[in-house]
Amino acid sequence: MDTAQSLMSRRPGQRSHVSGPNSALTEFLREKGIDTSGIQALSSARARARNEAAHRRSVAALEAAAAQAAEAPEIGEEIDEDEEIGESSASAARRKKKISKDEDNDEEMLDVEEEEEEEPVRTRRGRASRATTKIDLKVVGKRKRKSTTVKDTESEFEEIEEEEIVTVRATRTRKPTKAQLAKKKAEEQRKLEEDDEFNPDNFLDPAFRPVPGQIAFCAECECRFTVTPYSRSADDGEGLLCHTCGKKGAPAEKAARKKKQTTRTNKKSAARAILDGDTSNVKSLQEICINTVAKYIDDVETLGYIGSHNVDKISQIICKNRRLNGETINLFFEPAEHVLRFYDCSGISSDSLRQIAAFVPTIRRLHLNWCGLMKDECLDYYGTQLKQLTSLELYGAFNVTEECYIRFFKNVGSRLTEFAVKDTSRFKAAAVEALVDNCPELEVLRLHTLTFIDDECVRLLTGLPNLKILEITDSQASIKDGPIIDCLNTFGPGLSELTLNGCKDLTDATLDAIHSSCGRLDILNLDEVDLLTNDGISKLFTEWSLNYGLKELSFRNCTNLQSSGFARIIDHSNRTLEKLTINRCKDIEKDAWTFLQEFTLPELEVLDISFVRCVDDAVIEGILKVAPELKTLKVWGCNKITEACALKEGMLLVGREADILA
Template sequence: MSRRSRANGNTFVNNVRGPTSALTSFLNERGIRRANPAPAPAAEAPASPSPDSPDIEQSEEGTAGTSTVTTTTVSERTVRLTRGRRAAVSASTSRSESIDIDGVSDDDDEDEKDGVNLVQLPVSTRPVRSTRSAAASSSNAAASKAKGKAVETESKKRPRKKGDPDSSDDDYVQENAGYPSRSNFSHKRRLPRATNKIEFCSRCRARFTVKAGTTPVVDEDDGGLLCPTCAGDAAPVTPSQPKAKPIKRARRKAQKAEIECQVPSLQDLCISKIASCIEDVEGFGDISSISMDKICKIICRNRSLDTDTLQLFLDARLTDLTLYDCTNITANGLQNIAQFSPLLRSLKLKLCGRINNEVLDFYSEHLTELTSLSLFGPILILEPSYIKFFESVGERLERFELKSSTRFSLKAVTALCESCPNLTHLRLSDCNLMDDNWLAPISNLTQLKSLRIRNPEPDKVTTEAVVKLIQAVGSGLEELELKGIPSLEDPVLLDAIRPCCVRLERLNLMGCEDFTTEGVESLFKGWSLNRGLSYINLEGCVMLKDEAFTAAINHSCDTLERLSIKCMDELTKDALMALNKCENLSILDASWCRAMDDEVMEGLVKVAPKLSKVTVWGDHRLTECCPTRQGLKIVGREGDYIDLRFM
């Protein structure tokens, strides 16, 4: 059954009779002809037309004409779409007998005679040569195919050159896009990074690259270098020199060597395996205390230390025990420490929020050899239990550390200082009730070697009380820490530390913001009573300038091993160059010191062979081109890949 459609007021027959006839009808409506129709079956094949037939004459006229090209303008895509369907159309319909050489039915010819103009869509803009016969077309296709194979074979034998016509596409991309094509990309064509140098403009402080063979403009005011923007058009450029052999950067080799040297040993692998399966371990056996401490650190980091796994670390012969996370250990588990390890001499419990009065009383009765106790976070212990413990331990207690306790009061401090006069190490940190009254009993501990006072309540600890304390116990101090007391002023330095602390080796003044440059300079300048400090921490002293830093370095340059100058933004490059005197420096924290740059780091790396770690967060002038060496970790440098395993 045929269907009728309307176009421009005229009616013509679609003759859509099956699923395979829809495409043929669509092509006929658009006036698209088939150039090379499939041969008809042998039984139905019409006789070959003679040269004088009207169809051939019409085709020749169309070829010689202008716009009505039928067989010569059909694209290959149309031929492929129609050629595969012609057999099915011929077998299923009776219209196949009425299709002529051009592939147009008699019904469509009648519609054209009626005046229906079918517009042909421009499928392809490539010109196609007209052929007079199917035989000529087949011979041309075979010749073209043979020619293509010959060209392909020749291109495989002969390498492509830049001026070769075959490489015109790559040259076109390179000339029009402004960059070489991906196929021509090579790392050998890139400029070696080691030949360039990164500098900072002395005017705008902008970062710019000085290419090899060029000389940047020098500022006439301060002698610094100028970036191309500040220099303008008058920037003299030195003619490029002959390209030298690329220098391979040693940084990647150093990082690779550092990774290789960090390969864990067999012992560390076994310890990690034990720590990961700690719940299935029944006992450690006979292992060293160092290995046991490593296992404890790993399982505390994973929060796997609880009452059950604690039994693995307890032994009757144990004398030293450190637990880094007691959050999951109950009060009964903490009490078992004294029951299964009665010979403990040193006990350190961190995050021990579950320890209570009964546990501390049990320690005072059963730990008869205890000389050192460290409690971090004992929020449940009351004042009477502290007093009872100090009275029970008495003179054998040599070290006491307490952190984050809200119930440790003045009476407990007094009992500590009266009952334990042989204390050598005392640390009181984050105690809310601390004030000047606490410092008077502590001044009676004349055997102190290490005194740490951290983070008291603001304005509760004054300069006068600290001066009296240091004058009383400072002669024997080897370590002094006054951290987080911003109200302290210069008399602490000039009237207490300088004349009294002659044996001092470690000094921590972190967060003491009221110390002035003159006071710190006066402390270190000409301090002949002290032979030098091995550890100095001036972190957070933001008002200190070059004179204070230079005086500290000049005094302790021969003995200094660890230094922290974090957030000292007032320091200049000239002051930081004094670090070249510290030959024994091993750890440096220079974060947020804006003047730190590649030149300072280069001098420090050459001078200090023991330097193992440098922290430089926020130092934007320290680039990835700064020198390094094997065994040195630079943490916080911009553009670096930070591996947390090495931090």
């Protein structure tokens, strides 16, 4: 009881010494020695600035209304002043209630005003004239008007004194003509084109932007409205627009956004076409039909006989879209088909793959990529049922065991002339030995990304004297020069393609064996063979009279290649080169390109000089002069090439930074 009396006896201005619990943020700031009084002062200053800005806008609106009323001629019947002043208290209460209700439903009134062509202005007593209406507004005495801000109540407007009657005449506005609307729309479109990045929502200074829920005056029509998160700023940045005025510019802004999105989509499509090597702007009728069939492949009942080339195109498209499955694969089963290529078999079961041999027993060449679901039973069925099979490529068949490969080589025997296997750890030395013993007529062998291909496996390949194409790429085991040299001494004179990408332990001794043995070599790929030196490459192409010239050459990421070695390459194979890759050969200097101007490369179609830092616009223009048939030029990482570089029509330039950043 005493405590209650003491609490009741405390004066209103007296402050209690009892404090409540502090928040985690307050405790953190106190521990870090941060004073929150400065933050509170800054917040109060910003609030005062917002209120002052709102006050200035409201005063400016009142002055503009007064100036407009003073200039307008008097038409119509005036409202009796005594009747206005002597209005009954009941009428005043009803009017006050009506005004309050109108302010609460401000948004709804704006929507109605947008749909109507024109609406008569109401007087204080609720009467409206059809033609014109004069309204007398009289403010008697002094009155204090508080801020229209709902959230911030710290500041108040100054006292407003009005001692004269302001006469405001409201007249009907004519509906704008079509020419006026078209002119206004063209002006808005011109403004949008001048500044595509203009965003009205971000134009107003956030420090002076009213928060949602406040009452503000429209910067265009000067009507009162409630601010929402979607209120737009005026074009000049002074104030906000009401719902009606904000919707006027919506169609133009929507068209601008759509245009910008279309431009972005077109750029992405153009970049995708460049990476895919598609330079044709207009597709042929055949390509359109193939794309349509591939798009609705699930609804196609049969493909019929449309040619192996078109069937392969459809297979590429649906495999790229991941739509090859156990049902769509049946469309490719033609009894008289000799070649089948499926580029993504990840969604096809082993039983569905087995149906290939059941429905197309006459097949000769079979290519299956990413066939991870294939099992031993499927490959055994191929070996026994495909009596005409001469070429088989299996990529990603990691479930097929080594014993199954041995049985398959025994079944197909000497009729197998091409074999390729990729991405498996079960193809080992025993399988290689069975391949060499049972398939002596083998001409093409591709061993790509295999775990256990080592020197022993490579040395076994000397039992294939008819081999014309050899590819050993990215072996996980170490491969030395000795076994490769033995193979080149055995079948090197008849070898037309040699690919040893990723064999990092090879040295210049392999280049010497190629120089002395491979006279018919057309394609040489030695990517990422780090131990090759510039002297060894120069020696390979110096006085190599045994070889007439290479058609394809790749030294990607052979960082020791220099300008002198590049000059020997051009001196030897400039007349025959069709594809040249010197990607990341950073030591090639500008004098090499000056030396290139003395030759002509009449057959060169693809050139990759990415990350050769000395390449600039002058080098590109010089290459175009000596290579008239050049179609694709890759320049990734060559940051000295600008948009001013002159290119010939029809050539594809891939990787220019100016195109990527545009």
